Amino acid sequence: MTQTVTASMIVIGDEILSGRTKDRNIGHLADILTAIGIDLVEVRIVADDEAAIVEAVNTLRARTDYVFTTGGIGPTHDDITADSVSRAFGLPCEHDARALALLAANYAGRGIEFTEARRRMARMPVGAEHIDNPVSLAPGFRIGNVHVMAGVPAIFQAMLDNVVPTLKSGTKLLSVSVHCPFGEGTIGGPLGDIQKAHPDTIIGSYPKYQDGTFWTELVVRSRDGEALARAEAAVREMLAGLTG
Amino acid sequence: MTQTVTASMIVIGDEILSGRTKDRNIGHLADILTAIGIDLVEVRIVADDEAAIVEAVNTLRARTDYVFTTGGIGPTHDDITADSVSRAFGLPCEHDARALALLAANYAGRGIEFTEARRRMARMPVGAEHIDNPVSLAPGFRIGNVHVMAGVPAIFQAMLDNVVPTLKSGTKLLSVSVHCPFGEGTIGGPLGDIQKAHPDTIIGSYPKYQDGTFWTELVVRSRDGEALARAEAAVREMLAGLTG
Numbered sequence: 001m002t003q004t005v006t007a008s009m010i011v012i013g014d015e016i017l018s019g020r021t022k023d024r025n026i027g028h029l030a031d032i033l034t035a036i037g038i039d040l041v042e043v044r045i046v047a048d049d050e051a052a053i054v055e056a057v058n059t060l061r062a063r064t065d066y067v068f069t070t071g072g073i074g075p076t077h078d079d080i081t082a083d084s085v086s087r088a089f090g091l092p093c094e095h096d097a098r099a100l101a102l103l104a105a106n107y108a109g110r111g112i113e114f115t116e117a118r119r120r121m122a123r124m125p126v127g128a129e130h131i132d133n134p135v136s137l138a139p140g141f142r143i144g145n146v147h148v149m150a151g152v153p154a155i156f157q158a159m160l161d162n163v164v165p166t167l168k169s170g171t172k173l174l175s176v177s178v179h180c181p182f183g184e185g186t187i188g189g190p191l192g193d194i195q196k197a198h199p200d201t202i203i204g205s206y207p208k209y210q211d212g213t214f215w216t217e218l219v220v221r222s223r224d225g226e227a228l229a230r231a232e233a234a235v236r237e238m239l240a241g242l243t244g
Numbered sequence: 245m246t247q248t249v250t251a252s253m254i255v256i257g258d259e260i261l262s263g264r265t266k267d268r269n270i271g272h273l274a275d276i277l278t279a280i281g282i283d284l285v286e287v288r289i290v291a292d293d294e295a296a297i298v299e300a301v302n303t304l305r306a307r308t309d310y311v312f313t314t315g316g317i318g319p320t321h322d323d324i325t326a327d328s329v330s331r332a333f334g335l336p337c338e339h340d341a342r343a344l345a346l347l348a349a350n351y352a353g354r355g356i357e358f359t360e361a362r363r364r365m366a367r368m369p370v371g372a373e374h375i376d377n378p379v380s381l382a383p384g385f386r387i388g389n390v391h392v393m394a395g396v397p398a399i400f401q402a403m404l405d406n407v408v409p410t411l412k413s414g415t416k417l418l419s420v421s422v423h424c425p426f427g428e429g430t431i432g433g434p435l436g437d438i439q440k441a442h443p444d445t446i447i448g449s450y451p452k453y454q455d456g457t458f459w460t461e462l463v464v465r466s467r468d469g470e471a472l473a474r475a476e477a478a479v480r481e482m483l484a485g486l487t488g
Contacts, residue, residue: 011287014446014448015448015450015463016270016274016287017274017283017284017285017286017287018274018278018284018417018419018465019271019272019273019274019275019276019277019278019284020278020450020463021450022271023270023271026260026267026289027263027266027267028263029263030260030261030262030263031263032263033263034262034263034264039261040261040262040263041261041291041296042261042288042289042290042291042296043255043260043261043287043288043289044286044287044288044289045270045286045287045288046286047285047286048448052285052286074428074432074449074451075428075429075432076428076431076432076435076436076449077432077435077436077439077447077449078439078447078448078449079428079449112429115429115430115432115433116432116433117428117429117430117431117432117433117435117436118429118432120432121429135453136453136458151451152451152452152453154453155453173262175262184318184319184320184323184361185319185356185359185361185362185365186359186361187320187361188318188319188320188321188359188360188361188362188364189359189360189361191320191321191361192320192321192361195321195322196321202258203321203322204258204259204292204322205318205320205321205322205323206259206264206265207318207395207396208396209379209380209396209398209399214380219259219264221262
């Protein structure tokens with residue numbers, strides 16, 4: 001029996017939309033979720049704008065089993081993710097006592113003033129659970145099915161490592177990649193027929209263009225190993241017919 | 245007088261959501277739009293799924309001046325962008341006569357069969373205008389304010405070059421970057437005060453983490469050069485006070 005678990009992602013930050021920072025978190029989350037059998041079904045990149053964040057959070061938390069956000073949880077005025085997620089849930093956003101204690105002890109030990117800005121990093125919706133941050137200490141948090149994490153890739157990745165063991169995993173989507181030396185125009189017709197004949201699989205066709213030549217990567221996916229093998233065999237037979 | 249022109253982007257493709265392909269088009273579009281004074285306000289990555297594409301197209305074309313899509317316009321069964329965009333507009337999706345003639349002549353000249361799959365690449369909503377494709381010929385298209393382009397980066401970039409001269413441009417957002425040797429916790433409080441005192445600017449704070457050290461890139465943006473200069477001076481004065 002197969003189980004489908006779905007996820008979505010919200011990347012928060014003006015700097016991504018302006019091109020100043022190139023996102024490196026989407027691909028990482030996609031890789032990790034695929035590896036553990038969770039389907040990432042939608043990603044949204046939104047500005048540092050409360051209304052935009054609230055809309056994305058409320059739409060996607062109703063639609064997918066898990067939501068992952070990156071960005072906007074630092075100490076500056078443009079870090080509004082904690083407030084926005086709290087508003088999406090209709091919860092007050094307050095300084096979390098445990099996070100305050102954690103940060104206070106850390107800054108005291110380093111002889112650094114625990115400023116009001118730094119205290120902002122302890123704010124989260126009432127009732128949220130911490131997501132530990134082994135890199136720079138200030139925690140992310142989980143509220144409901146929404147996981148709120150940092151945008152700095154090293155911190156995001158470390159936080160995600162802490163989240164993964166808590167996720168229910170779907171039946172892993174198996175996949176096999178078949179190299180196709182032809183462009184999509186050559187194989188598009190027969191490939192469509194193979195897809196129709198193998199409804200338990202998802203057959204993707206990804207055009208590649210390099211040095212003036214087109215080739216195609218064909219990827220067959222299924223949660224059923226036998227269905228996968230049957231569809232893969234059909235694809236390879238089709239390709240052999242074209243080269244032979 | 246300033247004019248704001250907004251845009252959104254829809255990246256279409258299972259291969260991005262699975263992590264198999266890492267998107268390279270979002271950052272490129274963001275850079276180009278910023279350079280010509282158009283604000284990219286939202287990006288969505290959706291699956292090769294008609295309902296998902298229709299929803300994204302209809303939401304975003306109502307919300308922003310321009311919509312740009314990438315992916316799903318090739319010749320295979322999983323290329324459903326033309327059909328989905330047509331459905332979003334309530335228009336029939338048909339083989340475009342000029343696109344068919346263009347492709348037919350090209351394939352005839354190269355002695356390649358003009359298969360039904362290849363003919364799919366000439367399909368678009370009735371009334372759409374071509375977006376020329378100098379790389380592999382099969383055109384993208386524009387319908388209403390939606391620009392439908394290829395997912396292969398070399399082709400996307402070439403198509404976008406052809407679209408840019410047709411866009412109305414906003415007043416360019418000016419920006420200046422100020423290196424801040426401190427972490428966000430140190431400057432978060434005073435920076436928030438500067439933002440409040442300079443409402444005609446957008447002050448962004450982007451934490452950087454490298455080799456165990458935090459620093460911050462501060463970016464001041466404005467459509468008004470004098471307002472920008474005043475806010476930049478305030479930021480530099482604040483930083484000088486911290487180092488002095």
